Amino acid sequence: xxxxxxxxxxxxxxWRGGYTPYDIIKEGTIALLVVAILTIALAVVFGSPDVKAVxxxxxxxxxxxxxxxxxxxxxxxxxxxxxxxxxYNKNSTGQQLGPLQxxxxxxxxxxxxxxxxxxxxxxxxxxxxxxxxxxxxxxxxASNGTRQQWITSYTKAATKMKFQAGQVVVNANNAGPVPVFxxxxxxxxxxxxLDQDLVTSNGFYTTDYTLPLLFIADxxxxxxxxxxxxxxxxxxxxxxxxxxxxxxAWLWLYTFWYQVPPFNQSGxxxxxxxxxxxxxxxxxxxMPFIPGLRSIPRKTRVYRLIWREHYKE
Amino acid sequence: xxxxxxxxxWTTRLRRRATAKLPPEKxxxxxxxxxxxxxxxxxxxxxxxxxxVVIATGCLLAIRGPQWWHxxxxxxxxxxxxxxxxxxFFFAMVIHLWGKYFMAAWRGGRSLTWVTGGVTFLVxxxxxxxxxxxxxxxxxxxxxxxxxDGINATGGGAYFNVLNxxxxxxxxxxxxxxxxxxxxxxHVLLVRVKGVVPPFADTSDAS
Numbered sequence: 001x002x003x004x005x006x007x008x009x010x011x012x013x014x015w016r017g018g019y020t021p022y023d024i025i026k027e028g029t030i031a032l033l034v035v036a037i038l039t040i041a042l043a044v045v046f047g048s049p050d051v052k053a054v055x056x057x058x059x060x061x062x063x064x065x066x067x068x069x070x071x072x073x074x075x076x077x078x079x080x081x082x083x084x085x086x087x088y089n090k091n092s093t094g095q096q097l098g099p100l101q102x103x104x105x106x107x108x109x110x111x112x113x114x115x116x117x118x119x120x121x122x123x124x125x126x127x128x129x130x131x132x133x134x135x136x137x138x139x140x141x142a143s144n145g146t147r148q149q150w151i152t153s154y155t156k157a158a159t160k161m162k163f164q165a166g167q168v169v170v171n172a173n174n175a176g177p178v179p180v181f182x183x184x185x186x187x188x189x190x191x192x193x194l195d196q197d198l199v200t201s202n203g204f205y206t207t208d209y210t211l212p213l214l215f216i217a218d219x220x221x222x223x224x225x226x227x228x229x230x231x232x233x234x235x236x237x238x239x240x241x242x243x244x245x246x247x248x249a250w251l252w253l254y255t256f257w258y259q260v261p262p263f264n265q266s267g268x269x270x271x272x273x274x275x276x277x278x279x280x281x282x283x284x285x286x287m288p289f290i291p292g293l294r295s296i297p298r299k300t301r302v303y304r305l306i307w308r309e310h311y312k313e
Numbered sequence: 314x315x316x317x318x319x320x321x322x323w324t325t326r327l328r329r330r331a332t333a334k335l336p337p338e339k340x341x342x343x344x345x346x347x348x349x350x351x352x353x354x355x356x357x358x359x360x361x362x363x364x365x366v367v368i369a370t371g372c373l374l375a376i377r378g379p380q381w382w383h384x385x386x387x388x389x390x391x392x393x394x395x396x397x398x399x400x401x402f403f404f405a406m407v408i409h410l411w412g413k414y415f416m417a418a419w420r421g422g423r424s425l426t427w428v429t430g431g432v433t434f435l436v437x438x439x440x441x442x443x444x445x446x447x448x449x450x451x452x453x454x455x456x457x458x459x460x461x462d463g464i465n466a467t468g469g470g471a472y473f474n475v476l477n478x479x480x481x482x483x484x485x486x487x488x489x490x491x492x493x494x495x496x497x498x499x500h501v502l503l504v505r506v507k508g509v510v511p512p513f514a515d516t517s518d519a520s
Contacts, residue, residue: 008420008513008514009417009420010419010420011420011421012420012421012422012423012510012511013511013513013514014511015346015348015511017346017347017348018346018347019344019345019346019347020344020345020346020347020349020350021343021344022342022343022344022345022349023343024341024342024343025341027358028358028361028362031355031358031359031361031362032362032365032366034359034362035359035362035363035365035366035398035401036362036366038397038401039363039366039370039394039397039398039401040394042393042397042400042401043390043393043394043396043397044390046393046397047389047390047393048389048392048393048395048396048397049450049452050382050383050389050392050448050450051450051451051452052450052451053449053450053451053453053454054451054454084465086465086468086471087465087468087470087471087474094465094466095466102466102467102468103465103466103467103468103470103471105468106468106471107471109471109472110470110471110474206479207477207478207479207480207482208474208476208477208478208479208480209476209477209478210474210476210477213454213457213458213476214458214476216454216458217458222454222455222458225451226455229451231455241445241452241456242451242452245396246400248438248441248442248445249400249403250403250407250438250441251438251442268466270462270463270465270466271463271466271467273463274463274464274466274467281435284431284434285427285428285431285432285435286428287414287419287427287431288419288423288424288427288428289424294417294419297414297415297416297417298417298513300415302415303415303416303417303512303513306351306353306412306415306416307348307351307416307512308351309348309350309351310347310348310350310512311512311515
């Protein structure tokens, strides 16, 4: 039987050289102490960032027109969430990876009707609001065509939306109950009641912030704050964190693709980046089995630097 | 009880297999091959040390709950230690990974050691990510609302909802740390079983 040929990128030569004393427990203990001391030193010197979370109350008080315009976009279906597609609704086919419509195939698993979840349900939760109750009934009993007519009239006039004397002002005719909806929701948000309503809509105990986060992300306020903190996608996005901290620097390659074409110009950018990263990740993990890639270490000869003492001998 | 009966016990079989694969002198060696003499070897044990500090500081944060650190000086300091130990962990891990790549450390039947290391790296990234979105502050809001689009585009967002704090926190403090610790233990045991990869033979680099 012939002996199998030695493959230098797969097989390793048997070590026939010498051995030196090695105290693994001592090495581990010293490493732990050094890392602990370094951690404490970095924590003392640099601390950690903790910028307070944005609330709907803060947003509606700081930028009431942006809030009201976002509320309108939830009602008229033009917000990011309202037109998102899966997993929230069916209002878009979502992104595609070639012929693969992954999100659409998985379907709507976190159903959100933006108009109902962000505007109508919160307004219904307000007690003792006789005008609003009447308007909600008017909305409920109106035909879809009439509702659309009201929304269109209000949306057209809302380009000149103002916030005066604590009220949302839009000079819209034939807008039905929409002006009351938008103004009352803005007042509700300014009082803090909307924050509570969106997280407790499914019960007293909750840990799910999907609704308020989607609503806040639909507006410009959060993004403006993020831009000021250099956190937007074109500024290497989510790998950063507020202040001058390293953030998730290990996500550099993932974030890098968002900075370059075609990923930063494609409507399918997210799924393209994810697809590419999955291929690269599989390549990393399966490196030992990929001819060519597994030869790079031997051919670049960086190992001679690592084992320079050995090769000197 | 007869000797044969003892020999057939699952416990006996497992102990014999385990000690044959990994005798005490391999598990806790007191010598090492002379080629293990480079600064690059420090980063594996540094990664392990940092993981211990990460887990310890995470446990301290868990004692008083996820929002304690916002209103407590001590809590904020513990959070800072958690953050910086994570940074050290990834710094050491990435250098360890590159070092092992240039050593082609998968050679000599060590493929599974490489694979477990690679998967541990991925699990660690996911663990850190779920930590970032569980901070209950502005960073958590921004990172989660940005990240949702990528995950949703793959269909994964339907089951892994980054806007659901409860889900993310549970993954961060239970599921992923268990996975990371088990994978790390497996990785270290494989290193002990197979030993540290020897250098390329002098003749092989030119081929």
